[in-house]
Amino acid sequence: MDLPDCLIATACRVALYQSLPKRLAWPHCSHTAEDLEAAAVARADPFGGRHDIGYPPDVLIQAARGLSIYWALTARDLSALSTVLAASWTSLGITAGQRVAFYDYATSPMVVFSSRAYVPHLAAGAADILRCLPICNDGLPDLADRCVHILEYVRPSVLFIDAELMNPLLRALDSRRVRTIAQVVVTADEHPVGSKQIREWGTLLGVKVRQALRADAALFVAPPCAIESMTFHPIEDAYRIEVLSSDPEKVLTDEVGRIAISNLAIKSSVVIRYVTDFEGMIREGPCKCGRAGRRLIVTDVG
């Protein structure tokens, strides 16, 4: 799939894309988290060679948990990302006036771009755009009781939760004999949860549990299809999604491969063909849910 010319042009200005190892089967600019770390070390560059120095940053944020790479983002980028997040929320059915709770760290992209009060220099977060009321617990497992407290008294319409916190939450709900009425949206950075697990959680909670696809090192989030399991609808204007061979030395022999993401929303950090840890396929044309555009079907789960 062709990338926009402007993105190709920025690749010429940004160090990472000049220094990547050659891979026979992967297209130009494809890179992994390991490539980012290697570039960071080789160039002593905490941004992994992705920062376009033409854009002085307003905010520096660690790109992903366990990855010592940082985003250098301008206020404009923050706004662009919250617009993307708001579009994802809309796909999830979140509307004005609803209360939205988070059981995640304040530095998670699912949280950061949700409120102008959560990160400096953000003009309007997703909740501000959609006129929702957010509340954030922290992301520590031992704060599960407090999350239950939020569910009990705030009664949010939606709870966004990191997948690793589901079991602590379930235990806390059980021990306090509380049930939630919130729709639960699970996310897991580059390690999507299988549909069986999602169904099990839904059964245990007695509410709708869904999953949004997330790849923090590309600032990527995609809402789930309302009908098709493990199918996600990336925001078309914000991302280009491609399938690459699982082995960078071999050409793609079938439709399934590793998912590469280019981020079209941000300017100050350049993300071209970030190769995620998950595999899947891409389908064009109308989806059963009625949405048009490209959709991503994840085929492997941890």
Next chain:
Amino acid sequence: MSAESESREYFDEGETILPEMLAEGRWNAINTLVDHAYHALPFYKTLWNAQGFAPEASMDAVAFQKVPLTRKRDLVEALMKGRSVMIGTEALLGFAPSNLVMTSGTMGFNSFAVVTDYDLDGPSALAQSRELWMIKVRAGMRVLSLSPAWHALGLQESRAITRIGAVPILPWGTLTLRFAGDILTAVQLLRPQHLLVTARAARMLLGECDRLKLDPRRAFASVRYMGCAGESLSPAFRSYLTTRFELEDIFERGGSSDGMFGGGECLAHRGHHISADVHYIEIVDPNTGATLQAGQRGTAVVTNLSLGRSVYIRFDTEDVAEIVPGDCPCGRTHPVVEFYGRLADCVVLPDRIITPADVRCLLDDFECTRFRPFSIDWKPTEGLQVHIGGDIEKGLVERAEIERVCETRLAVPVAILAGEVERAGWKEERIRRIH
């Protein structure tokens, strides 16, 4: 960072406004607030009616003291009874609520509050911007900030950083041990000039440096200033942090998610300047409820002077504090308040309050007990029994002298004992009352 930005002392002219003008503004605001609360905020109307209080025509210092204190338990009871986050303290003035925040839950039950953009960009951002400016945060400066999103002061900090124009650094996670490595790495790679952390996090970062055999002066070479929240710093600990991180200055920060107010130290390090045009702080005797004079310890009672948020009116934070008497050499006219810890962790005697911070200060003056974790038992018949954790073989060689100094300064019998105590820091150091 411009030279002007670096050298300008005050964030705004309001910081040096004449005390008479501050007082006039305060009573005007309180008149509006009390009237609004009585007529439009069900929580206060119910609370005050139950205690037979109705506002007088005009509020002054005497009349205001008749306004019943709001206790944490009042908020918790209202929340439990209504089973809703909206308990009738929300003075939103028609502004849409923008965020829900939580208290720290010191009663084992978190209450909630509502904020609006009107407040976050207005009075609260002003107070927080003054605080950050006071502790040397400047435009263009890289500032490591990991403020939690559940805490009102975290939200205010975020808006204040925006207002000042500093560049925040946000490592992954939160200020706990599991993220010490992420924070340390961010400091080394992104080279902030300022750290906004907790005292506990500062200890944790030093521990991480020690574990990795890193010299903190090198790892933190870019850092000039540290804003340290969460506990009262002993002079020895302050000096220790300054030396080990090789800081130009360290500033204590303090405040409360209960009451949604805070303040930082100026260069004089006498306590926390609280913006008196945003919050009114009284110190109240925990036994009698009487308002105390400057220099006397009691609990901090806060009244938020601006609407457009959940408001706290004569809210007893149950934090031990005193207003520091005298003018501040920095020239700011806003009161300086020193915080010492939670009342529940202290010994309240008829004539004074002994806090864990008092004991901490004294212990930190002796090498064998310096910075060691401790716990304290208070027995009315025997006095304080201070259990010192750590390596007892090396420690406590100065026991008699420590006991003598403690007894002299605290005016109660003190026994220093070796104990199995592992946790240090304000929120872990408590005085357990044994009857």
